[in-house]
Amino acid sequence: MAAAQAAPPAAAPAGPNHGLRIFIPWLVTAVIADVVIWFVWGPHLPPGSMSSAAANQQSDIKVMAVMAAPVMLFVLVYFGYALIVWRHREGDEEDGPPLHGNTRVQVSWITISSVIVLSLFVFGFVELMAANGAGAGEGPSPIWKPGGRPLQVQVIAQQWRFTYRYPQFGGFETTELMLPAGQWVEFHVTSLDVIHSFWAYQLGVKADANPGVDNIAYTKPQHTGQVTVRCAELCGLWHGAMFDYGHVLGQAQFSSWATTTQAQLATVTSQLPPYATTYDPTNIKKLGKVLGQLGITGTGGGYYPPQDPVQP
Amino acid sequence: MSIEIEPGQAHGSGSGQLAPARPARPWWRRPAIHTALVGAVIGYIVGHWLGNFLGSDYQQLPLSDSSDMPIVVGYLLAVVGWLAGLGVFSDLLRQMAGRPVPAEDALLDLGMARYFRYSLDHKVVGLQYLVGMIIYFCTAGLFAMAIRTELLSPTQHIFSSSAYVEIVGEHGTMMMMLMTSVILGPFGNYLVPIMIGSKRVAFPRIEALSFWLTPCAFLILLSGLLLGGFPFGWTGYAPLSIQSTYGADSYAIAFGLMGISIILAGFNIIVTVICYRAPGMRWSRLPMFVWSMLATSFLMVLAAPVLVGGMYMIITDRTVQTAFFSDQLGGSGYLYQNLFWFFGHPEVYILALPGFGIVSEILPVFCRKPLFGYKTAAAGMIGVTLLSFFVWQHHLFDSGINPDMRPLFMLTTELISIPTGFIYLVAMGTLWKAKIRLEVPMLFTLGMYFNFLIGGISGVFLSDVPADTTEHGSFFVMAHFHYTIMGGLIFAFMAGVYYWLPKMMGIRLNQTLGKLQFWTMFVFFNATFLPLFAVGMAGQPRRVFEYARNLQTVNDWVSISAFCLGGSILIFVINFVWSTVIARVREEGNPWRSRGLEWQTASPPPPGNFAHVPVVLAGPYEYGTKDAPPVADLNPPVGVVSNAYADLATTGAEA
Numbered sequence: 031m032a033a034a035q036a037a038p039p040a041a042a043p044a045g046p047n048h049g050l051r052i053f054i055p056w057l058v059t060a061v062i063a064d065v066v067i068w069f070v071w072g073p074h075l076p077p078g079s080m081s082s083a084a085a086n087q088q089s090d091i092k093v094m095a096v097m098a099a100p101v102m103l104f105v106l107v108y109f110g111y112a113l114i115v116w117r118h119r120e121g122d123e124e125d126g127p128p129l130h131g132n133t134r135v136q137v138s139w140i141t142i143s144s145v146i147v148l149s150l151f152v153f154g155f156v157e158l159m160a161a162n163g164a165g166a167g168e169g170p171s172p173i174w175k176p177g178g179r180p181l182q183v184q185v186i187a188q189q190w191r192f193t194y195r196y197p198q199f200g201g202f203e204t205t206e207l208m209l210p211a212g213q214w215v216e217f218h219v220t221s222l223d224v225i226h227s228f229w230a231y232q233l234g235v236k237a238d239a240n241p242g243v244d245n246i247a248y249t250k251p252q253h254t255g256q257v258t259v260r261c262a263e264l265c266g267l268w269h270g271a272m273f274d275y276g277h278v279l280g281q282a283q284f285s286s287w288a289t290t291t292q293a294q295l296a297t298v299t300s301q302l303p304p305y306a307t308t309y310d311p312t313n314i315k316k317l318g319k320v321l322g323q324l325g326i327t328g329t330g331g332g333y334y335p336p337q338d339p340v341q342p
Numbered sequence: 343m344s345i346e347i348e349p350g351q352a353h354g355s356g357s358g359q360l361a362p363a364r365p366a367r368p369w370w371r372r373p374a375i376h377t378a379l380v381g382a383v384i385g386y387i388v389g390h391w392l393g394n395f396l397g398s399d400y401q402q403l404p405l406s407d408s409s410d411m412p413i414v415v416g417y418l419l420a421v422v423g424w425l426a427g428l429g430v431f432s433d434l435l436r437q438m439a440g441r442p443v444p445a446e447d448a449l450l451d452l453g454m455a456r457y458f459r460y461s462l463d464h465k466v467v468g469l470q471y472l473v474g475m476i477i478y479f480c481t482a483g484l485f486a487m488a489i490r491t492e493l494l495s496p497t498q499h500i501f502s503s504s505a506y507v508e509i510v511g512e513h514g515t516m517m518m519m520l521m522t523s524v525i526l527g528p529f530g531n532y533l534v535p536i537m538i539g540s541k542r543v544a545f546p547r548i549e550a551l552s553f554w555l556t557p558c559a560f561l562i563l564l565s566g567l568l569l570g571g572f573p574f575g576w577t578g579y580a581p582l583s584i585q586s587t588y589g590a591d592s593y594a595i596a597f598g599l600m601g602i603s604i605i606l607a608g609f610n611i612i613v614t615v616i617c618y619r620a621p622g623m624r625w626s627r628l629p630m631f632v633w634s635m636l637a638t639s640f641l642m643v644l645a646a647p648v649l650v651g652g653m654y655m656i657i658t659d660r661t662v663q664t665a666f667f668s669d670q671l672g673g674s675g676y677l678y679q680n681l682f683w684f685f686g687h688p689e690v691y692i693l694a695l696p697g698f699g700i701v702s703e704i705l706p707v708f709c710r711k712p713l714f715g716y717k718t719a720a721a722g723m724i725g726v727t728l729l730s731f732f733v734w735q736h737h738l739f740d741s742g743i744n745p746d747m748r749p750l751f752m753l754t755t756e757l758i759s760i761p762t763g764f765i766y767l768v769a770m771g772t773l774w775k776a777k778i779r780l781e782v783p784m785l786f787t788l789g790m791y792f793n794f795l796i797g798g799i800s801g802v803f804l805s806d807v808p809a810d811t812t813e814h815g816s817f818f819v820m821a822h823f824h825y826t827i828m829g830g831l832i833f834a835f836m837a838g839v840y841y842w843l844p845k846m847m848g849i850r851l852n853q854t855l856g857k858l859q860f861w862t863m864f865v866f867f868n869a870t871f872l873p874l875f876a877v878g879m880a881g882q883p884r885r886v887f888e889y890a891r892n893l894q895t896v897n898d899w900v901s902i903s904a905f906c907l908g909g910s911i912l913i914f915v916i917n918f919v920w921s922t923v924i925a926r927v928r929e930e931g932n933p934w935r936s937r938g939l940e941w942q943t944a945s946p947p948p949p950g951n952f953a954h955v956p957v958v959l960a961g962p963y964e965y966g967t968k969d970a971p972p973v974a975d976l977n978p979p980v981g982v983v984s985n986a987y988a989d990l991a992t993t994g995a996e997a
Binding site for chain 2: 094108147170225246
């Protein structure tokens with residue numbers, strides 16, 4: 031934002047050139063700040079670059095910070111200058127000059143801020159499309175899909191844990207999140223009870239887990255390592271403790287893990303409900319009877335059993 | 343209702359029969375807060391019985407005997423009993439029975455007792471709101487202290503998980519629902535009529551009702567703790583809010599009541615500003631604070647009904663087993679998210695715009711310069727008001743709802759920073775070659791501009807979908823809206839208290855304590871919330887009590903700063919109580935040499951605000967113009983005002 035333009039031209043020729051005296055410190059600090067943000071902070075900004083989505087978010091945050099710093103510094107330098115120079119002096123009871131406005135300043139301000147905002151929008155839109163939704167949940171029918179055949183991983187959230195199903199490996203269900211590096215992953219996030227949010231921090235994936243909704247998010251892990259998974263939507267008492275860890279493995283390591291686990295869990299898998307994009311936990315035969323036998327009267331799903339609501 | 347024009351006709355208000363003055367009853371037999379409490383208790387007991395009678399068949403949970411009907415009906419009848427005890431319905435019932443109704447003036451009694459009654463004087467309601475809001479703010483602030491205490495350690499727990507989510511929910515809900523009126527309540531109700539040269543507000547009964555619903559909402563929300571609290575924060579996302587135990591009823595009823603309260607308050611301000619301006623108070627002379635109150639009121643009236651509807655649906659889902667938000671039965675959790683945020687996003691501008699109004703009002707006074715770009719400032723507020731209805735789904739970028747609409751909501755959200763930027767353009771133009779006086783209200787004003795700058799710019803980060811994917815639901819969001827609400831709204835509220843309390847109570851707050859409060863509040867506010875941007879970026883979600891061990895140092899820093907921030911609020915409370923109750927330093931006249939119309943009458947203003955309806959001659963910001971006319975003629979020649987109204991009546995044109 032050009033301070034020279036924002037300075038009202040009404041500056042009296044006899045006085046100091048306030049516009050220039052604001053412009054130069056602003057220019058210096060803004061250049062320093064942008065260089066520091068881009069080259070020093072930039073590579074370390076969250077959420078890192080472990081996956082395509084994370085790298086994309088990191089670059090977005092970097093670009094926005096580079097745009098924001100000069101704007102912020104302009105306001106701060108201006109306010110600081112005003113507070114130092116345009117202070118009331120003891121004994122001076124006169125009012126300030128009666129400036130009611132300045133068309134040029136106002137028009138330039140509106141133009142510059144509109145240009146900044148619209149360019150940020152175009153940038154954000156392009157980044158969203160180019161990165162296949164940038165790791166955010168895109169609902170059941172995503173518009174921006176990666177090519178090829180991604181690995182499908184279903185994330186089932188419930189109070190207060192995540193479990194994962196791998197439909198391309200017989201649909202086994204496990205509490206371990208394992209992913210291969212270098213391959214697109216298609217997360218199908220759903221919930222059995224209330225709204226949760228699957229946040230794989232290092233992968234740059236965040237998708238709300240809604241009951242009855244298949245929320246799809248894409249990412250491509252780029253190198254191996256540990257991933258923190260947290261619930262990012264308040265989901266009740268133990269929301270604060272709803273986290274686990276996933277791992278990004280090499281391709282070969284992942285294949286052997288998946289095939290081994292598939293074989294190990296085969297009997298369990300045969301007892302599970304068949305793989306589906308969403309599950310209805312209330313649709314379990316004799317649930318009420320089972321719960322009653324177990325003495326469970328709490329909130330473990332299963333509200334509105336078939337006999338309710340009572341019809342008058 | 344005839345308009346009171348000349349002093350001789352001042353008692354012509356009201357129509358129909360007027361009751362003769364009744365002999366005063368002893369204080370304990372007159373309706374006031376104590377009879378209201380009795381009424382509320384009776385109402386709750388009757389309601390609880392009635393709820394059991396009506397809803398004994400309705401179970402919220404299978405295999406349990408619990409039903410929410412007695413709680414909900416109990417709360418509702420408690421509200422009715424509270425209002426009946428206050429005497430809200432007395433005159434209505436008298437009119438229905440065809441009995442004479444006392445004139446409004448008869449209710450304008452004097453003395454301390456009127457502050458505990460259903461008073462129809464907008465100045466009394468303003469002060470009731472002021473004290474009420476300070477109490478609500480401090481209560482909710484104590485919950486924040488408790489949250490920060492728990493977050494001192496990532497693993498050691500002071501509270502159980504259920505106590506912790508209760509505290510989080512109470513803090514968030516109390517702040518977000520009750521602070522909607524923190525400026526419109528005290529300053530809007532008290533000052534708007536005076537600033538526009540009116541003797542009264544349009545609907546004094548509605549205004550008083552809007553206040554008296556707030557203690558009700560406050561107490562009902564707090565009573566949720568007795569019922570086990572509610573584990574879903576201030577957003578109340580279904581189906582969690584449907585699944586939760588009784589505490590959720592207190593949330594839904596309290597939030598719904600507060601929604602009704604702000605609708606009523608908004609209606610009153612809108613009609614007052616449009617219809618009760620003094621002759622000569624053109625739209626181009628309206629003080630910026632009145633513009634902001636008008637914009638806020640429109641937001642309240644248009645957004646809050648959606649909230650009330652959402653809360654109503656939660657209540658019916660919980661009691662009579664509708665299934666608006668239950669996916670398995672054809673409802674949708676997304677419906678609630680849409681309803682909530684269609685209210686919720688305008689609401690955050692309900693919380694921001696009054697702050698813009700106060701700082702724009704105060705800045706010219708302490709710069710001794712006219713407001714730069716008056717029309718731009720008003721346009722900024724109107725622009726924010728309009729755009730705020732088109733951004734709500736940016737809260738749902740990751741939810742999977744309408745993914746193809748995300749670019750649109752990204753655009754509208756980023757566009758809203760343009761009118762918000764006008765507020766800064768206006769401030770910077772006003773500061774240009776000003777003669778800045780750093781009195782306490784000006785310090786808070788400058789603090790607000792500093793904080794809101796950080797809050798606003800961090801908001802642009804959140805509008806960008808890829809960046810938002812990291813920041814959504816994390817402490818980054820939490821830091822962002824604390825910068826805009828606490829750093830913006832509450833700093834502006836403090837500026838308003840220090841600036842207008844001499845007007846409202848005729849008492850000057852201690853300025854030394856005020857400066858101490860400002861500096862501690864400013865330093866510790868930033869020390870508390872600035873690191874939280876980094877904490878959120880580092881992956882700490884909101885509302886958790888367990889976090890990564892490597893974030894303990896910064897969380898401890900934040901907690902200790904938060905306690906110090908609480909200390910600075912304590913300085914404010916001490917200053918407020920000391921100055922208004924014990925020291926009582928009189929402040930007559932116009933301490934800030936302001937041109938505002940509200941400063942041209944006595945402090946505190948007499949009943950009716952002005953001896954005569956003033957004729958406004960000039961705008962309020964004509965500083966520095968040597969031959970500027972006075973802002974208003976407080977003693978217009980007889981006939982001028984009535985002629986102006988007569989012209990208005992015949993031509994329908996602006997006076």
